[in-house]
Amino acid sequence: MQSEAERVQDIALMSKDSIPIDFIRSDHEQPGITTVHGKVLECPTIDFSNQDDEKILNQIVEASRNWGMYQIVNHDIPNEAISKLQAVGKAFFELPPEEKEVYAKPPDSKSVEGYGTKLQKELEGKKGWVDHLFHRVWPPSAINYQFWPKNPPSYREANEEYVKHLHKVVDKLFKVLSLGLGLEGQELKKAAGGDDMVYLLKINYYPPCPRPDLALGVVAHTDMSALTILVPNDVQGLQACRDGQWYDVRYIPNALVIHIGDQMEIMSNGKYKSVLHRSTVNKEKTRLSWPVFIEPPPDRVVGPLPQLVKEDNPPKYKAKKFGDYCYCKLNKIPQ
Secondary structure, three states: OOOHHHOHHHHHHHOOOOOOOHHHOOOOOOHHHEEEEEEOEEEOEOOOOHHHHHHHHHHHHHHHHOOEEEEOOOOOOOOHHHHHHHHHHHHHHHOOOHHHOEEOOOOOOOOOOEEEOOOOOOOOOOOOOEEEEEEEEHHHHOHHHHHOOOOOHHHHHHHHHHHHHHHHHHHHHHHHHHHHHOOOHHHHHHHHOHHHEEEEEHHHHHHOOOOOOOOOEEEEEOOOOEEEEEOOOOOOOEEEEOOEEEEEEEEOOOOEEEEOOOHHHHHOOOOOOOOOEEEEOOOOOEEEEEEEEEOOOOOOOEHHHHHHHHHOOOOOOOOEEEHHHHHHHHHOOOO
């Protein structure tokens, strides 16, 4: 178990007007310096209830190629299912420290699952202003309930209900993205592991930070997943990189934020782009977000789809097991 002083939530309570040096980013990362202020990024918003399938297809394909990120509205996940997911996650992080530590990620664990603070090796030894909880929510065979909080008591039910609705969104996105590459509708899903694809939930908890101009919640990164489907709370914090500049991404209530992940970029041989993004923190308010990473099973070998590789379009990425890919990325080992 980590000593409690290492949890950002506890550090936040002790920090009045300054923050510990290991949270202060270098000049090229500090959001105060690197954010384009006064301009919110209007990344594509796609209405999933639109009856014009071709229009939806074109919008998703275009956004996946040129942005790697978009928001979907009218996605058929009931607002109530989303607000319950948010309520139980928030309640977990408001428990006393000793109750949360029961779910701490074991120190020798090879998996990311559990309650924790540090995730990946940071080259400058810096820390993100965030605590997190990771656990798999699908398929049932991959779920490890020891990392699902027992408190609040409705935690499990709220997560299961949300995931039940999420399947439809995932299937629709995979199908459209396949068709957008000129493939049969099932090809991308099959390549990513089919019904064995893993849904990994992460709750990010970003406590108020006295110096939000100097710190980052999560550093600039692309997701290792095939797709990420994210629900934020209403505190601004998601930023995306466009043309080398950092912009706030507009918050839309009840929208789902979709990120193209590295495995989708690899499978599409670079046609779809994984999005470089990061999160900032707030001086007064707690920000939370709930990404679900849709991933291949760890021993699934993922590479460019053979149908997309031709003499004039050779493979741009190496095929490798997803588990090995993650290990290299988290430990900053070249792929």
